[in-house]
Amino acid sequence: xxxxxxxxxxxxxxxARAEAARTRRNxxxxxxxxILLLFAASGPLVIxxxxxxxxxxxxxxxxxxxxxxxxxSILFSRDIFDDTLRLADAHLTIFWRSASLSLLTTLITFLxxxxxxxxxxxxxxxxxxxxxxxxxxxxxxxxxxxxxxxMEVIRNEGLLNKLLMMTxxxxxxxxxxxxxxAVLIGMAYVYLPLMVxxxxxxxxxxxxxxxxxxxxLYAGRWMVLRKVILPLVKPGIVAGSILVxxxxxxxxxxxxxxxxxxxxxIGSFIELQxxxxxxxxxxxxxxxLLLLIVGIGLFFYVxxxxxxxxxx
Amino acid sequence: xxSPTLLIAAGALLAATGLAHAEGELNIFNWGDYxxxxxxxxxxxxxxxKVTVTDYDSNTTAxxxxxxxxxxxxIVVPSANYVPIFVGEGLLLEARPDQMENFKNVSKRWRxxxxxxxxxxxxxxxxxxxxxAVNKTAxxxxxxxxxxxxxxxxxxxxxxxxxxxxxxxxxxxVWYAGGGVCTQDKTVLKKVRDLLVAAKPKxxxxxxxxxDKLSNNDVLxxxxxxxxTFRARLNNPDVVYGYPQEGYPVWMDSVAxxxxxxxxxxxKLFMNFIMEPENAAMIxxxxxxxxxxxxxxxxxxxxxxxAPEVNVPEEFAAAGQFLPTCPPAVQKMYTAxxxxxxx
Numbered sequence: 001x002x003x004x005x006x007x008x009x010x011x012x013x014x015x016a017r018a019e020a021a022r023t024r025r026n027x028x029x030x031x032x033x034x035i036l037l038l039f040a041a042s043g044p045l046v047i048x049x050x051x052x053x054x055x056x057x058x059x060x061x062x063x064x065x066x067x068x069x070x071x072x073s074i075l076f077s078r079d080i081f082d083d084t085l086r087l088a089d090a091h092l093t094i095f096w097r098s099a100s101l102s103l104l105t106t107l108i109t110f111l112x113x114x115x116x117x118x119x120x121x122x123x124x125x126x127x128x129x130x131x132x133x134x135x136x137x138x139x140x141x142x143x144x145x146x147x148x149x150x151m152e153v154i155r156n157e158g159l160l161n162k163l164l165m166m167t168x169x170x171x172x173x174x175x176x177x178x179x180x181x182a183v184l185i186g187m188a189y190v191y192l193p194l195m196v197x198x199x200x201x202x203x204x205x206x207x208x209x210x211x212x213x214x215x216x217l218y219a220g221r222w223m224v225l226r227k228v229i230l231p232l233v234k235p236g237i238v239a240g241s242i243l244v245x246x247x248x249x250x251x252x253x254x255x256x257x258x259x260x261x262x263x264x265x266i267g268s269f270i271e272l273q274x275x276x277x278x279x280x281x282x283x284x285x286x287x288x289l290l291l292l293i294v295g296i297g298l299f300f301y302v303x304x305x306x307x308x309x310x311x312x
Numbered sequence: 313x314x315s316p317t318l319l320i321a322a323g324a325l326l327a328a329t330g331l332a333h334a335e336g337e338l339n340i341f342n343w344g345d346y347x348x349x350x351x352x353x354x355x356x357x358x359x360x361x362k363v364t365v366t367d368y369d370s371n372t373t374a375x376x377x378x379x380x381x382x383x384x385x386x387i388v389v390p391s392a393n394y395v396p397i398f399v400g401e402g403l404l405l406e407a408r409p410d411q412m413e414n415f416k417n418v419s420k421r422w423r424x425x426x427x428x429x430x431x432x433x434x435x436x437x438x439x440x441x442x443x444x445a446v447n448k449t450a451x452x453x454x455x456x457x458x459x460x461x462x463x464x465x466x467x468x469x470x471x472x473x474x475x476x477x478x479x480x481x482x483x484x485x486v487w488y489a490g491g492g493v494c495t496q497d498k499t500v501l502k503k504v505r506d507l508l509v510a511a512k513p514k515x516x517x518x519x520x521x522x523x524d525k526l527s528n529n530d531v532l533x534x535x536x537x538x539x540x541t542f543r544a545r546l547n548n549p550d551v552v553y554g555y556p557q558e559g560y561p562v563w564m565d566s567v568a569x570x571x572x573x574x575x576x577x578x579x580k581l582f583m584n585f586i587m588e589p590e591n592a593a594m595i596x597x598x599x600x601x602x603x604x605x606x607x608x609x610x611x612x613x614x615x616x617x618x619a620p621e622v623n624v625p626e627e628f629a630a631a632g633q634f635l636p637t638c639p640p641a642v643q644k645m646y647t648a649x650x651x652x653x654x655x
Binding site for chain 2 (some may be wrong): 059060077156178264278279
């Protein structure tokens with residue numbers, strides 16, 4: 001059918017062929033990348049997904065017996081003493097701790113990041129590069145080393161406690177290390193640049209004449225911030241929050257080093273299943289659940305953003 | 313059956329007469345920070361073999377990598393409770409180290425062990441204990457008890473660390489509650505859980521790396537390994553090591569040759585080499601654990617020969633026990649309790 005339709009115009013026939021060749025060439029050129037993505041990115045994920053539906057092997061690994069056990073045991077567990085099925089409150093506690101610490105981290109990074117980004121965006125354009133460069137410097141250092149540096153600061157005999165004792169504000173060292181506060185300090189420090197950069201990107205595009213317009217219309221500073229600036233940089237706030245919240249949720253190194261490992265978070269809970277717990281399917285299903293949560297978050301973000309664009 | 317034995321006998325003879333010149337390679341897969349570089353250098357020079365050491369951090373990691381295949385390793389050093397799993401999965405070569413020249417140096421205690429009867433597969437690498445380390449300036453009472461972390465004395469409340477090593481800590485808790493290794497007794501396990509849940513608020517942290525933290529007083533008491541505590545005491549004389557009278561884990565890591573090893577001859581030479589007292593002493597001088605080879609003591613540094621962390625005092629020896637690998641059903645219960653405690 002198509003051949004008949006094309007044939008009347010002999011000139012476009014050649015064009016169509018050239019077009020097809022171009023398409024083919026483009027496909028061939030992108031093939032290595034496509035294959036790499038397919039196997040290196042999706043492949044392992046598929047394995048994790050399959051493993052989450054299998055039975056744990058006796059000594060690590062899996063047995064090829066399909067079951068939903070791993071998924072149901074995330075929410076419900078059989079009590080080892082009276083054998084009743086009930087809500088797995090240990091798992092829920094761990095998830096809740098991770099979620100609330102991540103939310104707090106996001107809030108803290110926003111409170112610190114917004115003024116920082118605002119400050120940079122209001123510098124003369126030639127200076128902004130330097131400020132941004134300073135923000136990215138911590139990225140040059142390995143995460144683990146930065147975490148240990150924080151530990152050195154908040155230790156009982158560390159910098160912070162020594163300073164506070166010297167000034168006479170406290171007489172005994174504060175036990176900050178190995179607490180949720182320590183985890184918060186560490187995560188806020190580590191993820192702050194991820195909040196500042198998108199906020200800056202949004203604030204840089206912001207037309208500051210609108211602020212003046214607001215003042216002209218008798219709005220106070222607080223009113224301008226709330227009604228003019230914040231709504232207009234909202235995409236930056238959402239992007240920054242997602243960039244901070246998502247990795248915080250699965251954070252492993254910082255809670256492990258600074259939190260003292262006394263209270264588990266999702267990251268170390270997953271590690272337990274693959275290591276000493278010898279329950280790979282549960283570890284796999286927990287990882288998939290984490291991915292799912294992050295995926296849903298991103299989905300809503302993308303949808304909100306495209307709506308935003310439609311409004312423009 | 314005959315020919316392998318003959319081969320080994322020939323190999324041992326060659327090794328003994330120093331004629332062996334096994335040029336080539338040897339790939340060792342061992343725990344991190346555990347292999348003496350001087351020992352490796354000596355072996356390389358003696359046999360003209362290029363040795364590569366790769367680290368792992370847990371028995372599970374080693375087992376997973378080895379059973380996946382294609383690893384290229386010749387030697388692995390699993391703990392006692394993992395040797396039967398490696399053997400059961402058909403991963404180890406029956407190298408018959410018991411017929412090697414230097415096997416005569418192995419201490420009587422380590423010759424016929426439950427995890428490798430008659431030592432057909434493995435030779436001792438290092439052994440140690442898991443006990444409690446206490447800074448005596450913080451607490452001067454009895455340290456030879458698991459109550460240090462199961463029911464901390466007032467002076468140590470909020471200052472105790474527990475290494476997050478599930479099998480060791482669970483075993484110590486079960487013994488403290490009056491049960492036996494890998495117990496399935498629900499009344500005991502319930503008591504274990506209640507004790508642990510009640511004790512946890514009195515802990516400061518659950519972390520590794522105690523040799524540093526005990527050294528600089530960040531941690532004043534901890535469930536810890538003997539060698540790690542020894543290293544801490546060398547920096548901080550206030551640190552003492554306790555052997556819990558209720559029971560404490562004894563462990564040994566043993567050198568085994570993998571079935572799919574490519575350099576079997578060199579691996580066998582290495583096995584025989586480390587049973588030489590002088591060489592075994594090098595292993596211990598590096599990682600600070602005992603090695604199970606008679607006569608190695610005299611080649612060790614003076615502070616090791618007398619260290620109470622390495623030489624278990626007579627009165628505490630009986631309370632030490634080897635941990636088997638618990639069956640999957642028991643393991644599941646232990647993980648559930650552990651998760652409950654760690655939540």
